[in-house]
Amino acid sequence: MSGNPNEIKLVNNAMSNATRRKIMNFLANGDRTVEEIGATAGKAMLDFHLKVLQQAGLIELNEGTASLTEYGRNFLKGKEEKEQGKGADLSQARPVEVTEVRQLLPCIADSSKFRTIANMAPPLGGVLKVLEPIFSRSRYSDGIGALMIQQNEVITTIYGTGKVTMTMIKNEEEARSRLENLKSTINEAIAKGVAPAPREKVRVEPMEIYKYLPQTNCGKCSEQSCYTFAIKLMGGETTLDKCTSLKEPGYTTNLEHLQVLSAYI
Template identity: 60%
Template structure:
């Protein structure tokens, strides 16, 4: 094993990606062949994803099969313990930004960055209550995180305190985004009450179209990407029919569209 399980940053980096989290979930069920992992999680950059997980000490290959290490099993089991839900924000402590660092260039746009940051103290079960603070946000029980769209930036705040951001132009923009989040959340915490829900911003087909490949390849069986966007909003087709979106270069676009569709 090339990585040390004690290296928290390696683990954080490895688990910051949706594909790698999916691989871990697959391996939690049982050990897998490479072909099984590729079939379920996709072949794009699979070697890279597996390398990241191996460096973090989460998975290993044994006799041609990919398995979780003991550390990987313990890690997933600990994450499965959901924080107790809070009824209001009373007693929640104000946030501080304790870490902000550039991770990697975004696959979708090499001129922008993916950032990992951290808030302290972790919000835990109070995080779910913060969804109404943001016009475009949804809380995912599956990963225990609040996902926020702010223009082209996609922000994920985890109950344990970690924060990831995609499509960030610079360190300055990352710091401003974190400071804005901290200010908004701390203002709600200071009131000590559950935020009043806001009306969600309407999502239309034009916004969905913005994140599609715009190749009009017709793989989705529609006449154009624009027509596909209209069908998506009407719930008359499935996002998975746009197979080009599954390519690594469109990974951020895919995350945006999935988030937008949650609002419909």
């Protein structure tokens, strides 16, 4: 690789996907057959993932066997050295308390469920970014300064200011129970002083993306159907903002779910 912008873009796209990162780490231990890779990383869209890595110059494919290129080995080595220099210090963070459950409002997406607004103190601010790895499905947004956590249909958003929102809640009892569990998980990490290292995130399938799309097949995104859009989104060939219907008020909760899921693509 010469390092020109187009080649860098190919590499960044290849490594932005959790499955492809898993394949690269698997190949770091030696050459593997396509069957072995499928057994470890999953067979869904495997040919596509291998092709993307090959086009980026990170792997070589020869008669059903994959191996890292010299560039691929150097890329992983550089990444490992960079990550070893990072520390996640929580020693200055203070334990939090849920100080108030202020509102229980009907959810826009499902009128039988509620949207809860609560307060957590003291505000965690930038510590939220460090806490991201302790939740299996979470994404920190620099844009809004908040940590978004998905647990089945419930999306919890913790803002740096201390505000906490939860969607698709059954009742106030569930809201308080979830807030108490959230507080305990955060305080346990703070007590240890150091957040756990980033871990391999949960695999997302196209049908899970499709579940939260409008499913109207309107074609505004230039794709034939919402399921095709989900496939293209999984492959990094389109972006979530191309689905303009998700910007409508009725799809607010759907968009929140998709924003979290997109972090694992």
